[in-house]
Each structure stands twice: as C-alpha cells, then as structure tokens.
Amino acid sequence: MRYVSTRGRAPVLDFEQAMLSGLARDGGLYLPETIPAFEGLSDLDGLSYEEVAFRVVRAFTGESFSDDELRGAIDRAYARIAHDARAPLVQLAPGHHLLELFHGPTLAFKDFAMQLIAQLFQIALTRSGQRITIVGATSGDTGSAAIEAFRGIDNVDVFIMYPHGRVSEVQRRQMTTPPAENVHALAVTGHFDDCQARLKDLFNDHAFRDQVGLAGVNSINWARVVAQIVYYFTACASLGMRPTDFCVPTGNFGDIFAGSVAREMGLPIRRLIVATNQNDILHRALTGGEYRTGQVEPSISPSMDIQVSSNFERALYLAYGQDAGAIRQLMDELKAGGFTISQGALQTLREQYLSGRVSEEETLATIRDMRERTGEILCPHSAVGVAVAQRHLEPGVPMVTLATAHPAKFPDAVERAIGIRPALPPHMADLFDLPERVTRVENDVDALKSLILDRRTQ
Numbered sequence: 001m002r003y004v005s006t007r008g009r010a011p012v013l014d015f016e017q018a019m020l021s022g023l024a025r026d027g028g029l030y031l032p033e034t035i036p037a038f039e040g041l042s043d044l045d046g047l048s049y050e051e052v053a054f055r056v057v058r059a060f061t062g063e064s065f066s067d068d069e070l071r072g073a074i075d076r077a078y079a080r081i082a083h084d085a086r087a088p089l090v091q092l093a094p095g096h097h098l099l100e101l102f103h104g105p106t107l108a109f110k111d112f113a114m115q116l117i118a119q120l121f122q123i124a125l126t127r128s129g130q131r132i133t134i135v136g137a138t139s140g141d142t143g144s145a146a147i148e149a150f151r152g153i154d155n156v157d158v159f160i161m162y163p164h165g166r167v168s169e170v171q172r173r174q175m176t177t178p179p180a181e182n183v184h185a186l187a188v189t190g191h192f193d194d195c196q197a198r199l200k201d202l203f204n205d206h207a208f209r210d211q212v213g214l215a216g217v218n219s220i221n222w223a224r225v226v227a228q229i230v231y232y233f234t235a236c237a238s239l240g241m242r243p244t245d246f247c248v249p250t251g252n253f254g255d256i257f258a259g260s261v262a263r264e265m266g267l268p269i270r271r272l273i274v275a276t277n278q279n280d281i282l283h284r285a286l287t288g289g290e291y292r293t294g295q296v297e298p299s300i301s302p303s304m305d306i307q308v309s310s311n312f313e314r315a316l317y318l319a320y321g322q323d324a325g326a327i328r329q330l331m332d333e334l335k336a337g338g339f340t341i342s343q344g345a346l347q348t349l350r351e352q353y354l355s356g357r358v359s360e361e362e363t364l365a366t367i368r369d370m371r372e373r374t375g376e377i378l379c380p381h382s383a384v385g386v387a388v389a390q391r392h393l394e395p396g397v398p399m400v401t402l403a404t405a406h407p408a409k410f411p412d413a414v415e416r417a418i419g420i421r422p423a424l425p426p427h428m429a430d431l432f433d434l435p436e437r438v439t440r441v442e443n444d445v446d447a448l449k450s451l452i453l454d455r456r457t458q
C-alpha cells in the first residue's frame with residue numbers, strides 16, 4: 001500500500017516508513033492513495049478485539065509486517081488494557097451507548113493507538129538497527145500514553161512537550177514519574193498550540209530531523225489513525241452492523257477521522273458528529289465554512305483545548321478531491337490566521353460530519369445528570385460528547401458516544417460537577433507518591449534542539 005502526502009511534495013512511502021516518519025517532509029500528512037474496502041463485515045460479531053484489530057490493521061500495513069509480527073504486536077499491546085472486551089459498549093439510555101476507551105494504562109483512548117505503534121516501532125527498529133528520537137506535543141493524554149508505551153523500548157528516545165501548568169495533575173504525573181532513562185517530559189512555557197507549532201518547526205528542519213532520526217507519534221501519525229479505526233468496527237459488530245451514528249469528543253480530529261475511514265471501508269456509519277468544547281474552531285468551520293484560529297480558552301476538558309486541528313487537513317484533502325495544491329494554499333493562508341473553505345468542499349464536509357459545541361456549564365450539568373440517571377461517571381471530554389449526542393438521538397438509529405478518558409484522570413472537574421473525586425484504579429494507586437522528573441523549557445525551537453541533542457541516550 002502506498003502513502004501520499006496531503007501537500008503532494010513528499011516522497012510516496014509504504015506503511016512502515018509513513019509510521020516511522022509521522023509528518024511528511026513537505027509539512028503534510030500521509031494518507032493511503034486509496035482507502036481499502038473491508039471484506040467480511042458480517043463475520044466480526046463475537047470475535048476478540050485482537051482478532052478484529054488484526055483484520056482491520058492488516059488492510060493498511062501492506063508488506064511492512066508479516067501476519068505473525070502483526071498478531072504478536074497486537075496481542076502484546078492490548079494485553080495491557082484492563083478489560084476483557086478492551087473497548088466495552090455500555091448503554092446510557094434507549095438507543096444511546098457509550099464506548100469506553102479508557103481501560104488502558106493511562107486511562108485515555110490514546111493508549112489504543114500508542115500501545116500498538118510502540119510494538120510496531122520495536123519490530124521495525126530491531127529489524128533495521130536504526131535509532132530514532134520521538135518528539136511529541138501533548139495537551140496531556142498523548143504524552144502520557146506515549147511515555148507509558150515507549151518507556152524501555154530499545155533504540156528510541158522520547159521527548160514530550162506539554163504546556164506548563166495546563167495539564168491535570170494525573171496527566172502530568174503520568175508523564176513525569178516513569179523512571180525509564182529513554183523518556184523525557186518537557187514543560188513548555190505556552191499553550192498546546194505552541195507545543196504543536198514547535199514540533200512542526202523541528203520536523204521542518206530537515207538537517208536536525210536527519211541528525212537525530214526524528215519520528216513523530218502525534219495524532220497526525222497515520223499508524224495511530226489506523227489503530228483507532230478498530231473500535232468503530234467492534235462497536236458496529238456489537239450493534240449488529242446496522243446503520244449507526246457516532247459522536248466523538250474532538251480536538252485534533254484524529255479519532256473522528258478514523259471513523260470516517262472506517263465508513264469509507266464499508267462500515268454502516270451514518271452520521272459522524274464532531275463534539276467540541278468552547279474551543280470550537282471545528283464547529284465554526286463545519287457550520288460557517290470559516291476556519292479561523294483564535295485564542296485558546298482553557299476549559300475543564302483540556303485535551304480538546306486547541307485552535308489548530310491537525311488531522312482536519314486530511315479531511316480537507318479528501319473534500320478538495322485530493323488536490324494537494326489547494327491544500328498547500330489553504331495551509332499558507334492558515335499561517336496568516338485562517339481560510340474560507342470552498343463551497344464545494346464545505347458541502348462535501350457537511351455531508352460527512354455534523355458538529356456541536358458545549359459550554360462549560362453544560363458539560364458539568366451533563367456529568368451530574370448522567371450520574372443521577374445512570375450511575376455512570378463521565379470525564380469532562382466524554383460529557384461534551386454525550387451532551388452533543390443527546391441533541392441528535394433518533395429513534396431506531398443507535399448512537400455511540402466515544403468515552404475518551406476515565407473520570408479519575410480529571411478529578412477536579414468531576415468533583416465540581418458531583419462533589420465526588422473519582423478514585424484511580426488500583427494499578428495506579430501510587431501515582432501521587434512517586435518522584436517526578438521534568439525539564440522546564442522556553443517556547444523556542446533552538447532551546448528545544450539543544451536540549452534534545454544533550455539528553456539523547458545514544
């Protein structure tokens with residue numbers, strides 16, 4: 001399978017190369033030239049999560065991994081998810097289901113992709129003898145998932161930038177307490193968008209990129225999108241493969257884009273609904289056609305506090321009929337503050353995605369309300385999803401809302417809503433006792449470069 005960049009000026013790669021590089025050399029994002037159709041949708045009910053993952057992921061990996069390698073990686077990755085179903089579906093109300101994606105080691109859905117790609121990186125790097133440096137930017141959950149998945153993996157150093165003071169204490173401690181020498185948490189002065197911009201700077205410096213063997217595991221990494229396609233399949237299999245709506249708490253557009261790929265492959269997904277908090281650039285873009293960045297307003301659902309939604313570039317590329325030139329122009333305009341989506345592309349996008357925005361008050365009210373009506377305690381991100389989903393329930397069409405994190409990861413918001421601090425699961429009970437290790441760094445690409453050169457274990 002061949003992978004091409006959304007900006008059309010980077011080399012065409014295979015799956016392994018696209019996975020190891022993350023961002024394309026022209027600044028674009030990799031996508032398969034064509035999305036494969038999935039054969040055997042009706043055979044999935046009752047299979048293990050691992051078996052479904054094998055069948056779905058194999059459709060994208062081409063010659064990069066043998067069947068045995070892939071099965072081994074999948075089994076090792078998902079053995080660390082503390083639920084037999086891996087991604088259980090629980091019912092909230094008639095026709096409304098919650099897909100619980102928070103039973104992994106860092107309590108957020110990002111474990112599903114990160115655990116798998118760490119195993120795939122290990123196989124690829126052992127085979128080639130190559131050493132790489134992973135640099136990531138996080139609003140909290142990507143970083144903890146990456147550090148947890150890659151700690152102790154051979155031939156890899158991991159540097160994670162997070163916005164200083166803007167992640168929850170659980171998120172921070174998950175990044176700063178692992179003692180492995182190959183993982184490094186960097187507290188950057190600024191917002192998540194600053195971290196993301198510095199990450200792009202590092203990748204766009206090709207000399208530095210080659211010197212340290214830079215690799216990215218942000219949600220722009222195609223292999224992460226692939227891993228996230230799997231739970232749309234298991235959810236649809238549980239619901240009998242009938243037309244189903246999905247509502248997805250959205251920030252960087254990775255999780256929901258995986259849903260659109262699943263639909264392209266043949267899953268009976270009817271509506272995909274983008275749920276945003278008060279940082280609503282996607283909702284504004286999908287309703288009014290104007291993609292304009294503003295100031296980030298910190299919210300109680302911090303993993304969605306962004307103004308530039310990286311994976312949206314992939315959706316734009318498809319909506320513009322794979323016109324890489326058009327995407328290059330839009331991304332140039334974005335540097336100056338934003339762009340207007342063409343009428344044709346906007347129409348295509350609106351056929352594919354609905355959207356909704358949820359205020360802080362409504363998020364808190366939803367946590368309260370769900371606790372009263374079902375006993376289920378939602379994290380604030382999942383509550384944003386549930387609130388938007390409730391506006392779109394239709395009799396006869398199941399709705400699945402993705403529950404993206406465990407409530408114990410965001411105890412302050414949950415306590416504000418219901419007066420209870422949810423407990424961490426037993427395997428993480430010592431998180432608040434472990435020593436922390438973190439490096440403060442300015443929002444400056446040169447400071448970052450010298451830090452990385454200095455700290456690499458190689």
Ligand SMILES: *Cc1c(COP(=O)(O)O)cnc(C)c1O
Nearest residue numbers: 141251252253254255303404405
């Ligand atoms: C990352 C994250 C999101 C947003 O997911 P995207 O793929 O970036 O849209 C939502 N909720 C939680 C808890 C997250 O960690």
